[in-house]
Amino acid sequence: MSAGAVDTLLLAPTPQSWIDCAQRELDVLLVDHANCEKKAASTALALMFAYAEDLELAEQMSRLAREELRHYEQVGQLLRRLAIEPKRLAPGRYAQRLRQLVARGEPEREVDLMICGAFIEARSCERFASLSRVLDGPAAEMFASLHEAEARHFELYLRLAWRRAETAGIDAAVRIAAFAALEAELIVSRDAVFRFHSGAPA
Secondary structure, X not given: OOHHHHHHHXXXXXXXXXXXXXXXXXXXXXXXXXXXXXXXXHHHHHHHHHOOOOHHHHHHHXXXXXXXXXXXXXXXXXXXXXXXXXXXXXXXXXXXXXXOOOOOOOOHHHHHHHHHHHHHHHHHHHHHHHHHHHOOHHHHHHHHHHHHHHHHHHHHHHHHHHHHHHHHOOOHHHHHHHHHHHHHHHHHOEEOOOOOOOOEEO
């Protein structure tokens, strides 16, 4: 998927102030990135259990979980190479706020969870591309290599959202627009905590 295709989903680009902060806070960025990869794998596994009757979804999420764990291992290797000590970080607001928009009842919930996943992966894809251009060395190489994978993940979640919406008679475009508006607000508004998916540094 091209960067332009990702940009059709994301309503706002990453602020330059976030990119500047990422260069200064590379240790925090990489530690949180490792956490994000673990969370992504955990989310895929949770979806397998939640929608076990959907074999296509389960198979796709199984593959996704394995790939996310391989990405976690890559980040872990880079942390060791750069002598950055992993540590617990309080989560940022981004994923939590997006999930507050997810419907509680089915089948709307399944559609929303897929859309939420698509936005998280699309933002990761966009940020990997940005970081690979401004960083150098092994971090830049890793982000460049992960960019394509995140694009595939974004496409997968979005395809699954449209598939379920069609069978359930749900207008996916309306839900995508709602998530897009909130996602853009979280990205451009001031954020007191710097994380991989945080907004403009306060």
